[in-house]
Amino acid sequence: MKTNDLSKIRKAMEKALDAKRYEHTLGVAYTAAALAMRYGENIKNAQLAGLLHDCAKCLSDEKRLSICKKHNISINEIERRNPFLLHAKVGSFLAMDEYRVTDPDVVNAILNHTTGRPCMSALEKIVFVADYIEPGRKHAPNLREIRKLAFVDLDEALLKILGDTLVYLEEGGGETDPMTQKTYEYYCGERHG
Numbered sequence: 167m168k169t170n171d172l173s174k175i176r177k178a179m180e181k182a183l184d185a186k187r188y189e190h191t192l193g194v195a196y197t198a199a200a201l202a203m204r205y206g207e208n209i210k211n212a213q214l215a216g217l218l219h220d221c222a223k224c225l226s227d228e229k230r231l232s233i234c235k236k237h238n239i240s241i242n243e244i245e246r247r248n249p250f251l252l253h254a255k256v257g258s259f260l261a262m263d264e265y266r267v268t269d270p271d272v273v274n275a276i277l278n279h280t281t282g283r284p285c286m287s288a289l290e291k292i293v294f295v296a297d298y299i300e301p302g303r304k305h306a307p308n309l310r311e312i313r314k315l316a317f318v319d320l321d322e323a324l325l326k327i328l329g330d331t332l333v334y335l336e337e338g339g340g341e342t343d344p345m346t347q348k349t350y351e352y353y354c355g356e357r358h359g
């Protein structure tokens with residue numbers, strides 16, 4: 167693909183993703199666009215990152231691992247045990263390699279959409295938050311409150327999502343990427359420090 171024209175990317179995602187993930191993707195793209203309007207950020211970049219954020223989600227674990235191996239993308243122990251966690255890393259690679267995205271902020275927004283990171287850009291925060299609040303999400307705790315908060319105070323919404331995610335992962339007994347904790351602590355410090 168030689169272009170990052172939005173409608174072409176949308177069509178490519180319709181093919182690359184299953185129906186449910188495609189619906190979620192459209193929801194993230196337009197929620198990210200709305201947040202970009204609210205916070206004066208680049209709307210097209212928000213849509214592009216939203217459309218591509220889960221582009222590697224419907225690949226098999228084997229495929230994700232083989233892409234990492236082939237392109238020397240480093241994998242940590244947690245990712246090796248849970249290759250579904252790799253969809254953000256592999257997705258950011260495919261965004262550049264297959265969908266010809268050149269803007270590093272868009273690539274970073276895809277790369278960091280599951281765990282966040284300290285010092286996120288506005289676009290990274292927007293995609294992270296949009297992924298959590300898009301209209302198709304139904305089961306997250308405090309969703310009603312966080313949806314409202316996202317359009318009032320983006321950082322506060324981010325912090326609430328990180329906090330709830332850590333609680334949820336702990337309760338579910340799932341393995342937590344330590345970056346989620348790190349991001350949470352960083353933004354706690356930002357807010358209260």
Ligand code: FE
Pocket residue numbers: 219220223253279280
């Ligand atoms: Fe994702």
Ligand code: FE
Pocket residue numbers: 190194219220297
């Ligand atoms: Fe997602």
